[in-house]
Amino acid sequence: MQRYLAIDYGTVRVGLAISDPLGLIATGFKTLNHKSKTMDEIAIKISEIIEEQGITDLILGLPKRTDGIVGEKEQLTRDFAEILESATGLKPILYDERYTTVIANQFMNKTGVSPKRKKEIVDQVAAEILLQNYLEKHIR
Numbered sequence: 001m002q003r004y005l006a007i008d009y010g011t012v013r014v015g016l017a018i019s020d021p022l023g024l025i026a027t028g029f030k031t032l033n034h035k036s037k038t039m040d041e042i043a044i045k046i047s048e049i050i051e052e053q054g055i056t057d058l059i060l061g062l063p064k065r066t067d068g069i070v071g072e073k074e075q076l077t078r079d080f081a082e083i084l085e086s087a088t089g090l091k092p093i094l095y096d097e098r099y100t101t102v103i104a105n106q107f108m109n110k111t112g113v114s115p116k117r118k119k120e121i122v123d124q125v126a127a128e129i130l131l132q133n134y135l136e137k138h139i140r
Contacts, residue, residue: 001021001022001023001056002019002023002056002057002139003018003019003020003021003023003053003054003055003056003057004018004019004023004026004055004056004057004058004059004131004134004135005017005018005019005029005046005049005050005053005055005057005058005059005131006018006026006058006059006060006061006095006127006128006130006131006134007046007058007059007060007061007084007092007127008061008097008100008101008123008124008126008127008130009042009060009061009076009077009080010034010123011034011035011076012033012034012035013031013032013033013034013035013123014031014032014034014042014046014123015028015030015031015121015122015123015124015125015126015127015128016028016029016030016031016032016046016049016124016127017029017124017127017128017130017131018053018055018131019131019135021054023135023139024135024139025132025135026128026129026130026131026132026135027128028121028124028125028127028128029049029053029124029127030049030124031120031121031123031124032045032046039079039080039083040083040087042080043080043083043084043086043087043088044087046084046087046088047087047088050088050090055090056090057090057093058084058088058090058091058092058093059092059093059095059130059131059134060077060080060081060084060092060093060094060095061077061095061096061097061100061126061127061130062074062077062078062094062095062096062097063077063097063098064096064097064098066098077094078094081094093134095130095133095134097126097130100126100127100129100130100133101122101123101126103126103129104122104123104125104126104128104129107125
């Protein structure tokens with residue numbers, strides 16, 4: 001069985017979502033505060049989660065620009081992917097995350113999530129959307 005962890009990497013927060021043990025359904029898992037932590041510290045925390053949850057595969061959201069130019073956020077994410085692989089022993093699958101945060105915000109607006117709660121979980125919901133998209137396209 002494969003168990004996936006999706007990561008919506010940001011410079012302030014890192015959203016995480018995990019799949020069920022069959023690798024079919026994505027569920028928001030946790031949001032890590034990145035503001036005062038280094039990439040290495042975040043990677044170590046993710047490594048602990050991988051071990052605790054029996055994760056076999058990593059999906060790392062890649063913030064691509066619509067014009068195809070590699071932007072600063074994409075390069076930071078690629079740098080984090082290398083650190084993450086070193087810390088976990090798993091090579092992250094870089095997966096286009098364009099519009100996942102927009103979709104997450106729209107979903108939470110429609111469902112009446114409070115602004116304070118939305119800020120706390122938007123990255124986690126974006127990771128859940130990212131993972132569900134990946135699972136539907138590549139696993140089923």
